[in-house]
Amino acid sequence: MITDNNIIVERKDFEIKHTLECGQLFRYKDCNTHYELRSLDKKCILYNKNKNEIVIESEDKNYFHNYFDLDTDYSEIKHNLKSLPLMAESISNGYGIRILRQSPFETIISFIISANNNIPRIQKIIEKICINDAFPAPSELAQYNEQYFSDIGAGYRARYLASTAKKLADKEFDIDIIHQLNGMDANKYLCSNLLGVGEKVADCILLFGYHKMDVFPVDTWIKKVYQDIFKTNTNAKAMRKQLIDTYGELSGYAQQYLFYNKRG
DNA sequence: TCCCAGGCAAGGC
DNA sequence: GCCTTGCATGGG
Numbered sequence: 001m002i003t004d005n006n007i008i009v010e011r012k013d014f015e016i017k018h019t020l021e022c023g024q025l026f027r028y029k030d031c032n033t034h035y036e037l038r039s040l041d042k043k044c045i046l047y048n049k050n051k052n053e054i055v056i057e058s059e060d061k062n063y064f065h066n067y068f069d070l071d072t073d074y075s076e077i078k079h080n081l082k083s084l085p086l087m088a089e090s091i092s093n094g095y096g097i098r099i100l101r102q103s104p105f106e107t108i109i110s111f112i113i114s115a116n117n118n119i120p121r122i123q124k125i126i127e128k129i130c131i132n133d134a135f136p137a138p139s140e141l142a143q144y145n146e147q148y149f150s151d152i153g154a155g156y157r158a159r160y161l162a163s164t165a166k167k168l169a170d171k172e173f174d175i176d177i178i179h180q181l182n183g184m185d186a187n188k189y190l191c192s193n194l195l196g197v198g199e200k201v202a203d204c205i206l207l208f209g210y211h212k213m214d215v216f217p218v219d220t221w222i223k224k225v226y227q228d229i230f231k232t233n234t235n236a237k238a239m240r241k242q243l244i245d246t247y248g249e250l251s252g253y254a255q256q257y258l259f260y261n262k263r264g
Numbered sequence: 265t266c267c268c269a270g271g272c273a274a275g276g277c
Numbered sequence: 278g279c280c281t282t283g284c285a286t287g288g289g
Contacts, residue, residue, distance in 0.1 A: 023270060111270080118269040121287055155285030160272080198272050219270035235279090236271090259270075 007056040007065060013074035014054055015096020016046045022097050022260040024208045026110055026123045027135075039067060040103050041134035069098050069211070077253050084247055085229045087254060090261035097256055100208060104175050105168065106135045107209030112160050112196040114204070121153070128152040142169035160196025167194065178206070183214035199237065213252035216243045221262045222255065228262075 016035055020028045027038040034047035044058035058064050065071075078095070081087045109129070114122050129136065129144075129152070142165045149158035167173045173193050178186045183206055190202040197205070203217035218226070218236040226239045229246075247254035 112272095114269090115271040116269060116284080117271090117286080118288060121269080124287090150285085153286065155287095156272085156283090157285080196272070200271060204270070217270070220268080221270070237279095263270085 005057065005059060005061050007058075007061055007068075007070075008049065009054045009056065009068070009070060011048065011052050011054050011096075013078075013096065014068070014098055016048065016054060018094045018096035018260065019068075019098045019100070020046075022094060022256055023119065023263065024100055024204075024256065025102060026114075026119070026126050027130075038130075038133055038135075039063075040106060043133070067101055069101055072098075074098060077250060081247070081250055081254055081257070084254065086225065086258060086261070090254075090257040094257050094260040097260060099211065099253060099256060101211050102208050103135070104178070104205070104209040105138060107205050108164065108168070108175075108190075108194070108197070109135075109141065109161065111201045111204045111208075112164060112194075113154060113157055115157060115196065115198070115201055117155075117157075125152060125154055138165065138169040141165040157196060163195040164197070178210055183212050186210070186212065187215065199240070203240075207252045207255070211252075213249060214244065216240050216247070216251045216255050217259075218243070219259075221259055225258045225262050 020035055020037065025037070029036045034045050037044050037046065042058065042060055042063055044056050044064050046054060046056050049055045056064055056068070078091050082091060110122070110126055113125050129141070131140065144162065144165065146158045146162040149161045154161055168175060178189065181189060186206050187199060187202045190197045190205060191199060200217050200219055203215040206212040206215045207217060218240050222243070223236070223239065226243065227233060230242070243255070244251045
């Protein structure tokens, strides 16, 4: 145990299971007594110390303090959301969800893989891409060709991965400028420049990789949620607009509570 | 066996 | 612009 580098966090507003299993990251393992999590080339271990506290063991305290968004007050967020449609129920089920601050590059690649795919398979493909448990840098990933991605089971996404990896490695795409754009403009920038990134994947990248809350990823589960709320059906684009109108500047948070609640 | 999964690109209109 | 179609692969 690396006592000096442990982060101790209040368990109020942070339930490890909710935060890790709500579909925002893919590189974690439930090891029964603890969870193991990897981000880029870093690793941490999380477990409940007691009824009120969580321990995060790592070799980079600062990185994981930021990663777990520990400076944000989730009590206030949940308080402001709880009167909106389906939120009381969803928050009560996923009360310990936090939105992680993940690497934009790792998030872009991971969510291209996620399209029309199931979570166990997404996890397997990402694991195969990693080198000694570290997520490859853009220049490393760009050395793999389409055939490689196909061989590890990426299916028709192999072409998207090869294309996007190369674009990012060659800096034909400005991964940093997105921080300065609002959700709408950032979404357009991603969709129109990266193969394999459509409106939904772009919103996931913006929510999990850039911590933008004025987005609303609409996937198959959120489509069901939409019908629960509005008792009608429409296309994903219209759903997204209406959901952002409904949940406002807290849309990103709301979406995660709703997704976790619906998916179970 | 069949349907589904954190949808997308491409082509037709 | 919007709508439809084809798509790799494994889980349930």
